[in-house]
Amino acid sequence: ALLTNNFQYLTVRPDSEQRVWVDILIRDGAPGTLEPETLSELKHYLVSLEQQSVSGLVLRFATRKDTDHPIKPADYGVFQNTGHTLSLITQTQEIVDLLQGSPIYSVFIIDRQCPVGGMALAMATHYCIGSLSLVVGDCFPENTLGLHPFPSVIRQAIKRVGTFDALMTITAAQTGVSLPAGVLFDKGFIDEGVPAKKLHEATITVLNKKPGKKKATITKSPLENKLLRFYITSKLSRQLTKRLYITQTHHPAPYALLELWQQYGSRAGTNSQTAFAESLSRLAGTEQAANLQRIARLKFQLKQNTDKPQRLKHLHIIGSDETTCKIASYCLLQGVQVSLQDKRPAALERALGVIRDKITVLTSNDTEKTDELLSHITLDTKGENIKTADMILLISATYLSSQQERFAELEEYSRPDAILATHSSIIPLEKIAAALLKPERLIGIHFCYPAFSTPLVEVSHTAATDEQLLEKACNILKQLNKIPLLLNNLPALLADRVLVQYILQGIQLHQQGVPHIIIDAAARDAGMPSGPLELADMMGLDYCLRVAETMEKTLNTEVPFQLVTMVQTGKLGKKSGTGFYRYRNNNRLKPARLEWDGSIEALQTKLTSCITEEAAVCLEDGLLEDPGLINVGVVLGTGFAPWSGGPLRYHSGY
Known part of the structure; x- marks a missing residue:
């Protein structure tokens, strides 16, 4: 009965192999947050689960859109309350201890941005699988609120990847510095990265094989010596200031984290938990945190999913330059079939090489995964894929006359319901649309530089643009984990x-x-x-x-x-x-x-x-x-x- 109880903050689904799949409901936001009630319910469920005949446990974070249970959006103001924050820190550590001491083999799936403190739960399981499209900020999102991670996050990270790598990556992430996405998998924060649509299949494979936890090497073992802690924090502080140009005035959180680690190390205990809670409460009350939280709320408004989700199955890109390669790589990781068009075969081969190099890094040189992803890209010198594409994105044409000519052809040969989009941010959309029989089909979709890692996509339209098509395009971008910003059409976008x-x-x-x-x-x-x-x-x-x-x-x-x-x-x-x-x-x-x-x-x-x-x-x-x-x-x-x-x-x- 425990496996199928109706919970308020969990969704539990047993399968035929005596495994349970548990969605942990979080307060939706950018990032989301965990609630004490959620953690309490999860703790009691994990305790009761040990009395059951269960062969495996799979956990993931879910939002109110994924479940039938209503829950309020994230309220970041609660972090100013030391008692509330301490409760979250203590409960998170209790669940970490339960997961690590449980005889049940556990797997955590990360397919979205983690909530504040959530990465501790993921790293505490036997095996952690993440989508290849994740970036470091998705796993350590506290920087977007002007905060630092919970102590349990630091301890679990150090256990997995060693003291210096853990602190270096996390402090850099707290500043918002763009880090290579492959860091998560190469360092070992996440055990395995797979394409988004392969996450379930990869999880079944792990549950069947039950690989053991990776042991940290001697060079990655936790360093608890007081002198070593002083040396490491001093070195990392200098790196923040001198190499990353991060000042304590603008970014107090990473410096506060280093001070806490220098004092308490990786030790768990009441004193360190209280000190972390007090530090988080102080940070949450700063002007920098208030501004960051304002941006986070606006970001959440833009990325909120609609009740009409749209999946992009086939994207046809006309172009072969660097921007093309980054957009293609990103979409491949999201499970999209991509075709590239250029009349020059050599240009297409060069583009494919760039895409292969990008994906090879993201898959940690896993040839099988790289080849599988690249099997979903097609090189096209004649435009044969135009007729089957859901969206056609024109990148290569840089002048008005060439844009008009290409879109007149695309209108004739594409599907009537296909989205026709220009990537140009400088040519007025009305002038391009003047060459079309149905100008309402044309929109502007501009991936901001650099296209792979920048979350914002500018979407421009004209008075003639079909509103349903515009909504469809924005919903597609949201499903690709991008943030669409609707702009009125003016020369040059924002x-x-x-x-x-x-x-x-x-x-x-x-x-x-x-x-x-x-x-x-x-x-x-x-x-x-x-x-x-x-x-x-x-x-x-x-x-x-x-x-x-x-x-x-x-x-x-x-x-x-x-x-x-x-x-x-x-x-x-x-x-x-x-x-x-x-x-x-x-x-x-x-x-x-x-x-x-x-x-x-x-x-x-x-x-x-x-x-x-x-x-x-x-x-x-x-x-x-x-x-x-x-x-x-x-x-x-x-x-x-x-x-x-x-x-x-x-x-x-x-």
């Missing part, structure tokens, strides 16, 4: 308008004699993830020039002569080997140290002001009518300092 103004300001400062490394370092110190000139190199100076010229015609933006000259002389950035920096074998060469005696503070003001001012202009122009959406769009689409609450809040308090 992310590119803001980023290009930022880049142009950096180039103008460089023209005035400020060294490029000084400009970029100042921007990172101010809270930007990348400096404007290194970002220009990565995006491609030719692309930056195209966007800038569009903005010059429509928004009176001044294009620096240095940008024009560099493009004319073939200095396009990373892809050409030379831009503001030099590159060899796809890696940036270390630039020479340069000195500058000007005001860094004035430099930072110029760099941040151009972003906040352009965001304000976007609001005035009607690109978006809600200042909150401008804030979350710029933060998610460009990486603008999340702790500030977004550019409009940073500038005007919106």
